[in-house]
Amino acid sequence: MLQRLCVLRVSGSISSAAASFHRTKQSLFSSASSAMAATEESLRKALAEKQSAVEAQGNAVRALKAAAAPKSDIDAAIQSLNALKLEKTDVERHLQSILSADGGLSREAFRQAAVNTLERRLFYIPSFKIYRGVAGLFDYGPPGCAIKSNVLAFWRQHFVLEENMLEVDCPSVTPEVVLKASGHVDKFTDLMVKDEKTGTCYRADHLLKDFCNDKLQKDLTMSSEKAAELKHVLATLDDLSAEALGAKIKEYGITAPETKNPLSDPYPFNLMFQTSIGPSGLIPGYMRPETAQGIFVNFKDLYYYNGNKLPFAAAQIGQAFRNEISPRQGLLRVREFTLAEIEHFVDPEDKSHPKYKEVAELEFLMFPREEQMSGQSAKRIRLGEAVSKGIVNNETLGYFIGRVYLFLTRLGIDKDRLRFRQHLANEMAHYAADCWDAEIECSYGWIECVGIADRSAYDLRAHSDKSGVPLVAQEKFSEPKEVEKLVITPVKKELGLAFKGSQKNVVEALEAMKEKEALDMKAALESKGEVEFEVCTLGKTVTITNKMVTIQKEKKKEHQRVFTPSVIEPSFGIGRIIYCLFEHSFYMRPSKAGDEQLNVFRFPAVVAPIKCTVFPLVQNKQYEDVAKYISKSLTVAGISNKIDITGTSIGKRYARTDELGVPFAITVDSTSSVTIRERDSKDQVRVDAEKAASVVREVTEGHKTWQDVWSTFPHHSSASTEE
């Protein structure tokens, strides 16, 4: 049976399940890429044709020369050859430009500029740098840490507070039995290969993926059939068994990247960090690979806390741990990360949601299963339409998709680079009703950042079975319900007379009949008066007469229904969201003098690490006192701020805070009034020094927009200001 294996998705294949979690989707699914794929294929064909033509013409030239043909003939043939070569070069260039545009050079350059700024300003840095670091572990420095805590605070406000969710906080150290029940101990694995000489470990699918991508990128003369084969491998990478993966590695002659040594066969490596709880060494434990299990094992208490009522949602924010074989892509694939997970428990017979209407009119990029299968691209769909057409399985799932869309776009994720992709049938576990990933496009491609899955009753059942504690809900009927039940009553006296010592076996066999079998017997007894009946435990058939058993439907009263709730799980990879937010917020603009490019992060106020900087225009005690007064007022109001009293030019000081994404700057250029400058427009307004803090508060807390402020106070646009 398939298991719950990863947070943000479920997989169709057990062996590659963990592998698929952090996966960035292949260009197969990118919205622009299907058209691109068509172009690429025709170009590869054209290139192969040109290549043959060049070769044929080359042969022709050589033949003419060998035959000592007239010079004019030879020259004409050479001219044709050169023309063909030029045409081939043209096609080659065209193909190259398409391949590099798709995940190519400009993305790399953009990422480099963003990441340089992020690391230089300590948004994040490799952990334990002075000891040369450890792959897959990162520290958030001051601005990154502030952004992370802002994102989490906003998540709490948007989900926990607005939806009255039950937030819990469970330990990371988890005893083995819990993760055995959830399936992680047996199946939370990635396939690994080892360099047979040095012992260095690699993820098998990564090596195969890199090989295919590299080949596609660099081998322009590859036949279009070969290209299609490699693309098929890339698209089905997550479904490959250990054997299939090993066979491909052998077939393509893939060796260890650094040493070129041969590789071992792929074998599963469990991604959990293992440890031991207590001093005896006898209680194995793991660092949790997700936070969800802490909620499932507490279902009974939480249901009670909620007054034994459904639906309700529990939530948890916390660290999760995965001992990745080969971490890469910076913050996107790490060994320790923060998850924010919601488990919304609901009656499987009623998945409506009372607040569904609030999101039904939202329209955004969705990428349903069918569009993916038919090679189309993601398209804008109204959420209400997706639900009513059954594209999205139910209202509650739809509601959360809408809430996730609002959460991400309010954080500052570009709505045109955000899509909701439905899992293909083979990506989903058999028990899942429907799954959608919120994918955000960044320089690494489309990155799965939030998974929203209807996991049915799977998780609660698994823990019920393992622990023996029923994790169920009751629906009390307002008045008892009459239900018809089939009642089988063996007449023991008659059976005793007929079967003597075998009476007990016959009685048990009669009582064990399924409904259909019993109804058939009833019909036969009524029409014929007797029936042949096989008693397995006796190994023979006996004759039952209508005196020996009565079978009839009876009406019974039931007072409640007992059932295992379904769970709908939105699960957020906070570090991935933050990284994508960094990329979506980053841009460069020329300095006033035009002599350099300045970096800016356009974070919305809710996310910005510092909301406001305060600058005295010149070093002067009076201005500094005003600046300190304003800074203190901001601090009291809970608005994070920073004074910069260095003598640096005001333009440099603006540039310095633009690079941290600070949305507002107050410049003290008199003791009575000051200017407030907005980061992206660089526009300024003039306000009383005493009002400055409250104006900034209103606009950072969202009670007013910058437009409101702009129209209320004297102002001048950036064109007229000196920076």
Next chain:
Amino acid sequence: MLQRLCVLRVSGSISSAAASFHRTKQSLFSSASSAMAATEESLRKALAEKQSAVEAQGNAVRALKAAAAPKSDIDAAIQSLNALKLEKTDVERHLQSILSADGGLSREAFRQAAVNTLERRLFYIPSFKIYRGVAGLFDYGPPGCAIKSNVLAFWRQHFVLEENMLEVDCPSVTPEVVLKASGHVDKFTDLMVKDEKTGTCYRADHLLKDFCNDKLQKDLTMSSEKAAELKHVLATLDDLSAEALGAKIKEYGITAPETKNPLSDPYPFNLMFQTSIGPSGLIPGYMRPETAQGIFVNFKDLYYYNGNKLPFAAAQIGQAFRNEISPRQGLLRVREFTLAEIEHFVDPEDKSHPKYKEVAELEFLMFPREEQMSGQSAKRIRLGEAVSKGIVNNETLGYFIGRVYLFLTRLGIDKDRLRFRQHLANEMAHYAADCWDAEIECSYGWIECVGIADRSAYDLRAHSDKSGVPLVAQEKFSEPKEVEKLVITPVKKELGLAFKGSQKNVVEALEAMKEKEALDMKAALESKGEVEFEVCTLGKTVTITNKMVTIQKEKKKEHQRVFTPSVIEPSFGIGRIIYCLFEHSFYMRPSKAGDEQLNVFRFPAVVAPIKCTVFPLVQNKQYEDVAKYISKSLTVAGISNKIDITGTSIGKRYARTDELGVPFAITVDSTSSVTIRERDSKDQVRVDAEKAASVVREVTEGHKTWQDVWSTFPHHSSASTEE
């Protein structure tokens, strides 16, 4: 050399260092207990005397009977015996009452009532309960989780934001090299003993402590000398070596508590959870036992981020892990917990603090080293006085003590059950300048909840040495400073003539002279013209003349001073603070009818898990609509709230939220105006339905007090209301 071993303290003894971290202080240090100890001693003496007297009189009675003395004599003797027995019983009772008052029954009963409520309402519960739990791991349920996130948010506001600290966020998974440098790999241990037959593990000091406490509590006939001995053992428990601890266990005949089997000798057990990083199994790692190391290893980057200026503080909130041998006392000694740590880096030559004056006038319970040594109790001291008298080592340390006091009391910690205890000389590491613990008294005694230590340059030096990366600060002089340096200039020509092939050894030996040696030589050369000089590398003494070397003081210009900063570390055990807060906030009061005791938590609004509940007085659509409107307004304003539309009586609904510590309840009893009720006074005011949310917001955010609200609106006191 001693190492940094625990977060909240340092210890004088390596082997018991970890043991001392979680220790709750012995009654030796409790403020009321020195007087109590004197009484106890005199009572034990009196009891022993009465016992002898009873025995003597008993013998006398028997002797009279044996000698067939007159009945009147025997009766008189028996009367005396009975009188003596009564006196003995009196003393016994008195002694018993003293022993049980000190950590005795009333505390147990109070704790039981509080903990019952806390677990029933899911403030916290044992983790993985359906699998029978794991000792030392707890989940925070919804109200506990909300309180924890409120405490952390307030911590961020009070420390990080107000002080402009650099907050960082580092992983828990830590490679061995970092914890080797910090000393944790070698010395973060507790002494453990094993049941020699079953292998069950115990903390050696716990067994000895339990034995002594039990003996003192129950053996009333113990001599006062023996009692004094056991008390001495308790007081010096943390200083006992493995050998001494083992000897005491043998001497007292202590066996395994469950089986009574003999115990092994004590041996050190490292408290870190060990794991392995990456797939090769070759990189050992640990779950961090504290968050501080993540800051120290980033010092260089943080110093740069701060513009290469001192002082500055970095801060981190995060999980820490300790694989306790035998967790006990609920939330107070757990295997995974949240720490909030500050590392304030400062020039060792200037530990003044610019904001020190803001706290200097605070006065609270302090327990300096001297008072502890001389058996006095904690006393109220003005912080400014403690610093100026040198009781507290420096202004910065004093500043943080003051800020911690404000933090804890604003959270709701009772200032009369909060004291700052200075570490005794033998509790501190040799490098520490001064250490104070904020101790909070709860039913388990005085609990160390925050440690505030001046750790000098120890941590940065340890990582500098291990990593080879200098972790230093520079002070650039505004103008170059002249410093006098002793310069030794060997005259090589003369030395070559005199010593030929040995010249090099002599030159090196001359240049290697320490200042005093060189000055002595200079004086000798000036007075006598020559001097005998031992050259170790030649194994002989040579004669140096005044032609062979010039030694003189020269003035040099230096442009900067390079030094390792000192670090002052306030370190907060968040779970411990929260548990003490639970106890300090809990009380019971009779219901209106007087027929039952109702539980209340008097959390201040800043901490309360839910700030406000909204009740329609009766089930009625109009009232419910008003209630929903108010609830939504509260949510938008970020005020956590809960609607209760069950038909339960209003009194029961109040009681239910009092038990969660909700400070305000809005009852909708009309469509135009509503009442707001304050939890502790049970007083009510009447306000317009539309204003209700903003009134509650103002009073929960601290812009107004309940008194302000009370005097602004029509009101009635609890005496006149129906609950």
